[in-house]
Amino acid sequence: VERAKQDCRHFRNCLNKELFGGSLSRRKPLLYQPLIIATLEGALVNSDRDLTLHYNFSFGNLPQDTTDAEFQRKFRECWVDRAKQRDNIWHDVIGGDVKKAEGWLGYSLKEAETRGNVAVWDFENTQIPYAAFDAD
Numbered sequence: 113v114e115r116a117k118q119d120c121r122h123f124r125n126c127l128n129k130e131l132f133g134g135s136l137s138r139r140k141p142l143l144y145q146p147l148i149i150a151t152l153e154g155a156l157v158n159s160d161r162d163l164t165l166h167y168n169f170s171f172g173n174l175p176q177d178t179t180d181a182e183f184q185r186k187f188r189e190c191w192v193d194r195a196k197q198r199d200n201i202w203h204d205v206i207g208g209d210v211k212k213a214e215g216w217l218g219y220s221l222k223e224a225e226t227r228g229n230v231a232v233w234d235f236e237n238t239q240i241p242y243a244a245f246d247a248d
Contacts, residue, residue, distance in 0.1 A: 113155045116165055119195045120150060120237040126190035131175055131183075142243040147172035150237040151220040156229050167234075168220040170213075173244045180205055 128137035128145050136144040149170040174183060184203055192199045206212045218225075223232040 113152065113165070116152060116167070117234060117236055119197060120152075120167060120234065123190050123195040123197070124148060124237055124239065126194045127186065130186040130190060131178065140243070141239075142241050144244075145239055145241045146174055147241060147244075148237065148239045149217070149220070150234040151223075151232050152234045153220075153223050153232055155231065156223070156227055168216075170216060170220065173241050 127148075128141070131137070131146055132144040147170075151168045152165065153168060154165040171183075178186075187203075188199065188201065191197045191201065204212075204216075206216060221232060223229045
């Protein structure tokens with residue numbers, strides 16, 4: 113779990129730089145970083161051999177000119193090539209679909225609800241660029 117969290121931190125730093133440029137994301141992180149809600153599923157010790165340790169992410173505050181294809185390319189480069197994670201990625205665009213967003217967050221946090229593992233939410237790798245919400 114700790115190694116996964118370290119790898120995720122490396123991924124976040126890479127993605128921040130790829131999306132917003134290194135100097136902006138470091139100097140003004142509360143404005144120039146993507147919103148990332150990170151959950152680490154499968155950390156409980158149990159007898160379910162099919163339950164693998166893996167991340168679920170929700171993203172927001174992406175630069176307006178970033179296309180979905182460009183984001184996927186940058187995500188894969190940072191996750192697979194730089195953080196050395198498996199290239200087993202499922203990607204979906206939720207956009208403004210509130211029901212779909214609620215469904216995804218519920219899915220991401222299901223281990224907390226069904227198994228009582230509130231540590232599924234990786235607070236260390238969740239980043240909320242608070243100032244970006246006030247910039248509108």
